[in-house]
Amino acid sequence: MTRKTKNTISGIIRGIVLAFYLLLVVLPIYWIIVTSFKTNAEIVNTQHITYWPHVFTLENYQHLFSTMHYATYLKNSLIVTLSTALVVTLLSIYGGYGMARFKFKGKGAATIFFLITQMIPSILVIIPMYVFFARVKLIDTYQALFIFYTITNLPFCAITMRSFFEGIPYVLEEAAFVDGCSRSQTLWKVVLPVMFPGIVAVFVFAFIGAWNELIAGTIFLNTQKMWTIPIGLKALVGKHNVEWGAMMAGGVLALLPTAIMFIFVQKYIVEGLTAGAVKG
Amino acid sequence: MSLATKRKLQPYLYIAPIMILLLLMFGYPLIKSIVMSFQDYKLTKLNKIHWNNFKNYKNMISDKNFWLLVKNSLVYVITSVIGQFLLGLGLALALNKRFRGRGVYQSIVFLPWAFSSFVVGLLFRWSFNGEYGVINDLLKKMGVIEKGISWLGTPGYSLAVIIFAMIWIGIPFFAINILAALQSVPAEIYEAADVDGCGTFRKFFSLTLPFIKPTIIMTILLRTIWIFNSFDLVVIITEGGPANYSQTLPSYMYSQAFSSYDFGMAGALGVLLMVVLSVYAVIFLKVTNYDKAGDF
Numbered sequence: 001m002t003r004k005t006k007n008t009i010s011g012i013i014r015g016i017v018l019a020f021y022l023l024l025v026v027l028p029i030y031w032i033i034v035t036s037f038k039t040n041a042e043i044v045n046t047q048h049i050t051y052w053p054h055v056f057t058l059e060n061y062q063h064l065f066s067t068m069h070y071a072t073y074l075k076n077s078l079i080v081t082l083s084t085a086l087v088v089t090l091l092s093i094y095g096g097y098g099m100a101r102f103k104f105k106g107k108g109a110a111t112i113f114f115l116i117t118q119m120i121p122s123i124l125v126i127i128p129m130y131v132f133f134a135r136v137k138l139i140d141t142y143q144a145l146f147i148f149y150t151i152t153n154l155p156f157c158a159i160t161m162r163s164f165f166e167g168i169p170y171v172l173e174e175a176a177f178v179d180g181c182s183r184s185q186t187l188w189k190v191v192l193p194v195m196f197p198g199i200v201a202v203f204v205f206a207f208i209g210a211w212n213e214l215i216a217g218t219i220f221l222n223t224q225k226m227w228t229i230p231i232g233l234k235a236l237v238g239k240h241n242v243e244w245g246a247m248m249a250g251g252v253l254a255l256l257p258t259a260i261m262f263i264f265v266q267k268y269i270v271e272g273l274t275a276g277a278v279k280g
Numbered sequence: 281m282s283l284a285t286k287r288k289l290q291p292y293l294y295i296a297p298i299m300i301l302l303l304l305m306f307g308y309p310l311i312k313s314i315v316m317s318f319q320d321y322k323l324t325k326l327n328k329i330h331w332n333n334f335k336n337y338k339n340m341i342s343d344k345n346f347w348l349l350v351k352n353s354l355v356y357v358i359t360s361v362i363g364q365f366l367l368g369l370g371l372a373l374a375l376n377k378r379f380r381g382r383g384v385y386q387s388i389v390f391l392p393w394a395f396s397s398f399v400v401g402l403l404f405r406w407s408f409n410g411e412y413g414v415i416n417d418l419l420k421k422m423g424v425i426e427k428g429i430s431w432l433g434t435p436g437y438s439l440a441v442i443i444f445a446m447i448w449i450g451i452p453f454f455a456i457n458i459l460a461a462l463q464s465v466p467a468e469i470y471e472a473a474d475v476d477g478c479g480t481f482r483k484f485f486s487l488t489l490p491f492i493k494p495t496i497i498m499t500i501l502l503r504t505i506w507i508f509n510s511f512d513l514v515v516i517i518t519e520g521g522p523a524n525y526s527q528t529l530p531s532y533m534y535s536q537a538f539s540s541y542d543f544g545m546a547g548a549l550g551v552l553l554m555v556v557l558s559v560y561a562v563i564f565l566k567v568t569n570y571d572k573a574g575d576f
Contacts, residue, residue, distance in 0.1 A: 017374045021367075021389045024448070029391070031414060032403050049417040091298045098294025107291075110299060117306050118502065119557040121509045123533050124550035125305075127543050128312035151305040158298055183290065212396030215512055219538060230398045237402075244406055251399040262394035263387040266456065270386075273460035 032255075036060050036248040043244050060249035070250065072225060073232035080142050080228060081210040084149040088157050088206035089199060091150075096161030097187055101173075117155045125152070126216055133220065144220040145228070149210040156209075157202045164198035164272040165191070197268035204265045208258045229254045317547030324541050336548035345524050345532070353528040356443055357508045363447040365500060368454020375455070376462045393452040397445075401516030404445040408432060435525035438518045442526055445513050454499055461495035462488065497568045504564075505557055529553060 035043060037060070038053045064070040099110065129148060130139075138144045168191060176186040192199065214230040221227055227235075233250045236243045320332040340346060375386060392400070407414050410430035419425045431437045465488060473483050511531035514520060520527030520535070529549055537546035 014374060014377070014379075017370065018379075018385065021371050021374070021451075022385065024451075025389050025391055028400075028403055028407070028448070031407060032399075035406070044412055046412045049412065049414060091301070094294045095298035098291050102291030102294070104288075104291040110295065113299075113302070115561065116558075117302060118505050119509070119554055119561070120306060120310055121530055121533065121550045121553050123530070123537050123546060124313040124554075125309040127316070127537055127546060128309035131312075147305070151302060154298060154302060208394050212398065214396070214398045215515075215534070230396060233398070233402075242402070242406075247402055248406070251402065254399055255395055258394040258396075259391055262391060266387055266390045266393075267383065269456055270460045270463070273457060274463045 032248050032251055035244065036252050038245060040243075040245050060245040061253075063246045064250050064253070068232065068235075068246070068250075069224065070229075070232065070253070073227050073229045074253075076142070076226060077211060077228040080145045080149065081207055083142075083146050084153065084210040085203050085206040087146075087150055088153050089203045091154060092158040092161040092202050092206075093187075093192070093199065095154075095158040096165050097191070099158070099162045100165035101170075114155045114159055122152065122215065126219055130219060139220060140222050140226055142226075145210075145213075145217060148216050148220065149206075149213060153206045153209040157205050160205065160273075161198065161202050164195060164202075167198075167272060167274070168194055197265070198272040201265045201268045201272060204258075204261045207261065211254075211258055313543075313547040313550055315547075316543050317551050319544050321544035321547070322540075322542050332544070336544045339545065340548050340552070345527070348524060349527055349529050349532050352439060352524075352526060353508065353530075356439060356446075356528050357504060359443050360446040360450070360507050361500060361504050363443070364450040364503065365454050365496075367447065367451045369458055369496075371451060371455040372458035372462055375459050390452040390456060392449045393456070395449060397449055397510075397512050398516055400445055400449050401513045404441055404448075404513075405432065405517045408441045432518055433522050435522060438522060439526040442513050442517050445517060446507060446510075450503065450507070453503065457495055457499045458492060461492040465491045493568075494570065497565070497570050501561060501564055504560065508557060509553065 034051070034053060037056055037058070038050070039055050039057050039059065042050055042054055099107065126148070129144075133139050133144050138147075172190055172194065173186050176190045181189070212230065213228075214234065217228050217231045218234065221231060224232075224235075229250070233247060233254065236247045236250070317336055318331055318334065319329055320335070321329050371389060375382065379385075408416075408431040410416065410428055410433060413428075413431070415431070416425070416428035420428070429437065431441050469487055470483065473487055478486075509530055511528060511534050514526060514528055514531035515534065518526045520531055524532075530553060533546045533549040533553070536542050536549065
């Protein structure tokens with residue numbers, strides 16, 4: 001086989017592989033979007049499944065806002081998620097920096113502790129917290145979710161932040177020290193500006209984690225006016241049937257913010273995790 | 281305070297907020313649940329809490345479904361992790377070479393990372409619906425099947441749908457991490473290998489793989505832990521059905537905790553999961569010779 005045909009063949013194989021992954025992701029997304037614009041009659045028609053809406057309708061979206069208080073769920077989700085993501089990012093900056101830049105006694109133990117937090121089944125945390133929140137009257141408050149989401153997202157975010165710090169050359173800080181900057185001045189004025197993409201990425205991780213969470217939400221919140229988006233949508237799942245049209249419309253709206261954010265930051269995540277010389 | 285002690289204390293000042301918070305918020309619930317697991321602790325009978333002589337553990341093991349749950353959990357976690365890893369590795373390798381439109385392509389195929397498993401779970405439940413699901417329709421059109429399959433109502437298939445959804449949502453995690461590791465491999469070592477006339481496979485197994493091994497070990501370890509403990513897809517797609525054939529230990533624990541409010545029993549299941557995961561983590565890190573122990 002000549003080199004040229006070999007290249008053509010490997011090019012074709014790569015094309016097939018890339019197309020496979022693209023379809024794998026795009027088809028389900030296509031399906032949820034298309035379904036959200038169909039009428040209910042069309043959705044549950046068992047005889048004939050349509051791959052493009054026969055009748056294009058916005059009724060599913062209208063239903064969310066008119067009869068389901070989707071706007072309230074959106075507000076609640078935003079309050080809980082933004083406060084969680086902010087606090088997690090701030091704590092991760094300090095924790096990640098400390099873990100990346102210092103050698104100290106107990107560092108190994110601290111890392112193992114992070115790993116252990118990941119092994120604890122969430123229900124084991126939720127149950128005692130539920131009992132505790134009930135005692136201090138925090139059930140049905142934003143604070144309950146904020147506390148739970150903060151601690152559950154913190155370990156992974158801090159560890160990722162640490163990897164990002166480790167990718168930044170230490171010479172930058174040394175130069176600042178020589179100029180007489182203190183540690184925290186150096187962190188805020190020299191390191192963090194370089195790290196900005198990484199910080200945004202960690203913020204988005206925490207945002208995604210809190211925004212998408214369902215189980216703890218259903219347990220810590222009772223009244224409808226406190227519900228976040230996933231809990232509100234879950235109310236569309238009945239014992240025997242699901243309101244598929246409204247569900248898919250709500251799903252599209254729920255996926256939209258995190259999808260947009262992720263499109264912008266995924267590049268930074270790859271770059272931030274890439275170590276060594278190739279880093280720009 | 282002398283400068284030297286100040287220096288020594290400095291790292292602790294940085295990690296103190298996060299460590300104290302995590303120790304308190306994970307430590308207290310953990311100890312509390314371990315204690316609960318040895319008690320008769322039902323939320324409906326809070327005034328009758330008492331030690332019960334390992335009754336939760338005995339009931340757990342003698343439960344007629346216990347071994348089915350163990351089997352389901354193992355099938356679920358092993359196939360999901362292997363599927364995600366292989367597909368994620370494939371995607372990372374495909375993305376490692378430049379091509380036109382790579383940036384846009386990348387931002388699309390990584391999207392499932394951002395998606396809520398609740399919405400994804402429902403989308404799969406809807407697509408695999410036996411009566412009006414799109415999967416049956418497509419398979420019929422392609423001539424693979426003649427009559428619609430009741431995916432979620434058939435033992436075996438229902439768990440497979442959950443695994444499929446889990447793999448779908450988890451590919452980007454592996455792809456992103458492995459891609460970053462691949463891009464850290466210095467280009468010079470490939471040049472040297474080319475000079476020596478190494479083939480593609482040879483290069484992959486003797487150069488690339490050793491280089492990205494730490495990333496592979498850590499991502500597999502983390503992912504196994506997360507998947508083993510995750511149960512939202514089970515709850516959303518099948519609720520464990522039909523007849524517990526897709527129920528896993530964590531989803532069973534969830535139903536024990538919040539439909540029968542038996543916190544003692546849930547605690548016992550939780551302790552079991554933790555022990556299994558710890559043993560797994562230790563053995564996995566030993567077997568893979570991971571030298572940067574715990575350094576993920």
